[in-house]
Amino acid sequence: MEMIQNIVLGFGVALQPINLLYCFIGCLAGTLIGVLPGIGPVTGVAILIPITFGMDPITATIMLAGIYYGAMYGGSTTSILINVPGESASVMTAVDGYQMARQGRAGAALGISAIGSFIGGTASIIGLMLIAPPVASLALSFGPPEYFVLMLLGLATLTRLAGKNLFKGLGMGFLGILIGTVGLDPVAGVQRFTFGRADLLDGIGFVSVAMGLFALGEILINIEGSPEERVFSTQIGSLLPTRSDWLACRWTIVRATIIGFLIGSLPGAGATVSAFMAYAAEKKASKTPERFGQGAIEGICAAETANNAATGGALVPLLTLGIPSSATVAILMGALMMYGLRPGPLLLSERPDFFWGVVTSMYIGNVMLLILNLPLIGVWIKILKVPYPVLIPIILLFISLGAYTVGGSYVDLWIMFAFGIFGYLMRKFDYPAAPLLLALVLGPIMEKNLKLALKMSHGSVAIFFQRPIALILLALIVLSLAWPLLVARLSSGKGAIELPVADE
Amino acid sequence: MTGRTADTISGLFLIAVALVVAVAAQFLPTTIAKEFAGPSFMPTLVSIALGVCGAGVVFQARAIPETRRMPGWTETDRAGAIRIAVVAAAVAAYNFLLEPLGYLIVTFVFLLFLLRYLKVSWFLNFTISFIATIGTYALFVIWLKVVLPMGLLEIYF
Numbered sequence: 261m262e263m264i265q266n267i268v269l270g271f272g273v274a275l276q277p278i279n280l281l282y283c284f285i286g287c288l289a290g291t292l293i294g295v296l297p298g299i300g301p302v303t304g305v306a307i308l309i310p311i312t313f314g315m316d317p318i319t320a321t322i323m324l325a326g327i328y329y330g331a332m333y334g335g336s337t338t339s340i341l342i343n344v345p346g347e348s349a350s351v352m353t354a355v356d357g358y359q360m361a362r363q364g365r366a367g368a369a370l371g372i373s374a375i376g377s378f379i380g381g382t383a384s385i386i387g388l389m390l391i392a393p394p395v396a397s398l399a400l401s402f403g404p405p406e407y408f409v410l411m412l413l414g415l416a417t418l419t420r421l422a423g424k425n426l427f428k429g430l431g432m433g434f435l436g437i438l439i440g441t442v443g444l445d446p447v448a449g450v451q452r453f454t455f456g457r458a459d460l461l462d463g464i465g466f467v468s469v470a471m472g473l474f475a476l477g478e479i480l481i482n483i484e485g486s487p488e489e490r491v492f493s494t495q496i497g498s499l500l501p502t503r504s505d506w507l508a509c510r511w512t513i514v515r516a517t518i519i520g521f522l523i524g525s526l527p528g529a530g531a532t533v534s535a536f537m538a539y540a541a542e543k544k545a546s547k548t549p550e551r552f553g554q555g556a557i558e559g560i561c562a563a564e565t566a567n568n569a570a571t572g573g574a575l576v577p578l579l580t581l582g583i584p585s586s587a588t589v590a591i592l593m594g595a596l597m598m599y600g601l602r603p604g605p606l607l608l609s610e611r612p613d614f615f616w617g618v619v620t621s622m623y624i625g626n627v628m629l630l631i632l633n634l635p636l637i638g639v640w641i642k643i644l645k646v647p648y649p650v651l652i653p654i655i656l657l658f659i660s661l662g663a664y665t666v667g668g669s670y671v672d673l674w675i676m677f678a679f680g681i682f683g684y685l686m687r688k689f690d691y692p693a694a695p696l697l698l699a700l701v702l703g704p705i706m707e708k709n710l711k712l713a714l715k716m717s718h719g720s721v722a723i724f725f726q727r728p729i730a731l732i733l734l735a736l737i738v739l740s741l742a743w744p745l746l747v748a749r750l751s752s753g754k755g756a757i758e759l760p761v762a763d764e
Numbered sequence: 765m766t767g768r769t770a771d772t773i774s775g776l777f778l779i780a781v782a783l784v785v786a787v788a789a790q791f792l793p794t795t796i797a798k799e800f801a802g803p804s805f806m807p808t809l810v811s812i813a814l815g816v817c818g819a820g821v822v823f824q825a826r827a828i829p830e831t832r833r834m835p836g837w838t839e840t841d842r843a844g845a846i847r848i849a850v851v852a853a854a855v856a857a858y859n860f861l862l863e864p865l866g867y868l869i870v871t872f873v874f875l876l877f878l879l880r881y882l883k884v885s886w887f888l889n890f891t892i893s894f895i896a897t898i899g900t901y902a903l904f905v906i907w908l909k910v911v912l913p914m915g916l917l918e919i920y921f
Contacts, residue, residue, distance in 0.1 A: 435814060
């Protein structure tokens with residue numbers, strides 16, 4: 261009964277005209293960001309944060325969430341049509357999607373990915389609604405030791421999954437924590453590494469860092485090669501999958517939804533890993549695994565259903581525990597804090613209108629995306645034909661504007677620039693960027709909880725081993741470090757696939 | 765550049781950053797009042813961990829075959845390096861000139877220059893530069909009420 265009341269409350273908020281408008285803008289912008297190669301959801305959300313200034317926090321979050329899950333929908337288009345994933349979560353879609361496009365079945369591939377995305381995305385929202393309240397209640401019993409270990413778990417998982425080299429991933433995580441120590445000490449209030457500058461007292465802005473690392477860094481990498489035009493030249497064909505396609509995909513959608521939601525809700529995993537796991541599981545379950553990589557529609561369906569199911573899952577740790585599960589969600593968390601909200605277990609009880617309004621808006625957003633993605637496919641193809649040299653200066657302008665308007669000072673512009681160069685070098689030297697950003701957002705909160713935990717125990721680290729929940733979470737950290745071995749085992753054998761870098 | 769060289773350089777960079785932070789952290793108070801972990805605690809702890817990671821990268825680099833080239837480095841050519849330098853310099857110039865010259869002038873010139881450099885036709889170049897400059901001004905300044913520097917055109921706004 262309470263759930264129904266909450267859903268009614270949520271729809272009451274989400275169906276307000278202003279929220280519907282921004283939900284639509286978010287979904288449209290998200291799809292566009294997903295369609296355009298070179299701009300991922302991290303960049304998209306970061307660039308558009310300044311536009312949300314002055315908005316009601318609910319409206320702003322509805323729009324930013326729309327960009328996030330909209331990008332997952334849009335990412336499949338470029339993967340299928342030109343073999344260029346719009347974002348990392350669509351890497352697995354390209355494997356079979358492009359092959360189908362080459363066989364003249366691009367329409368069916370686009371159709372099944374849109375329908376799978378819709379079902380996965382919608383089912384994950386139901387999962388979020390059912391799971392979030394009990395998780396938030398459980399989280400109320402968490403103290404500083406549990407929170408510290410939980411954040412450590414998120415970081416450990418992401419750093420382990422974000423690249424092949426453990427030391428590189430962990431190194432970027434630690435570097436992010438170090439950058440997060442710039443500014444005032446979260447407990448004592450003492451200045452650290454500010455060089456006497458007042459504009460560094462609040463620390464280094466995560467939006468400037470995100471824009472530099474992900475947007476400017478990516479542009480510099482892209483421009484290093486010839487900024488060629490990728491021209492789409494494939495027949496689309498019918499958008500509706502055939503009866504045999506449906507039969508092949510009916511259980512795929514169910515499996516991928518469950519895998520996507522569960523993996524997506526793990527702190528540190530995210531949509532990329534979900535898509536990979538669902539694809540690998542589908543290949544294992546198939547009687548004809550040799551078709552995978554040659555244009556198997558189940559492969560596309562698994563990857564797209566899972567990466568959209570992961571978006572709902574990813575909001576579980578954010579909205580109930582205050583833990584972002586990926587770089588994009590970390591940006592979303594930073595934005596919520598900028599709006600004066602505290603993501604965590606109290607959010608549900610303190611601001612039920614916010615929680616249920618945002619969650620129910622995702623239902624509406626998923627319907628909007630289904631409408632945007634199928635009939636408007638011709639528009640997205642036209643956008644794909646916009647030459648990259650035209651996009652580069654406009655993206656650069658938005659990055660600079662975003663950094664300046666979020667921070668309101670020159671320092672943020674230069675921070676963005678410095679991290680852009682650093683992001684370029686990270687890519688050249690094969691370092692993952694996502695752990696740095698996640699650690700930057702989590703670092704100050706982690707430090708505060710670590711210090712409070714040590715205060716509780718009078719300086720003894722034994723407190724982390726004496727409390728059952730903290731102990732379980734520590735065990736999960738060990739498991740997360742062994743996770744890639746499990747993934748490798750799942751995809752072992754003939755035609756093993758490699759885990760894509762989770763930079764989302 | 766070979767993979768071994770690249771990892772050795774980047775690992776040493778992490779160690780250098782760790783050393784600098786560890787030394788800088790020693791100038792911070794170790795405890796404040798009854799705190800068990802003062803302002804220097806976290807930077808010291810994390811700099812040690814970062815140093816260990818840097819050492820790990822250097823150590824693992826030794827196992828990379830000497831002949832294996834770093835992906836992405838082999839394709840680097842002079843033209844690519846110039847393109848990066850020009851785009852980075854344009855962004856830096858934009859940052860420098862935004863306040864003295866003002867948003868409208870700097871943005872228009874920035875777009876005009878980059879689009880021309882990337883070989884976009886003059887007509888399209890002027891059209892995009894003009895629309896993007898005015899459009900972003902309308903979006904941020906008029907609609908979102910964000911204050912952007914007007915520089916030389918300050919007297920008109």
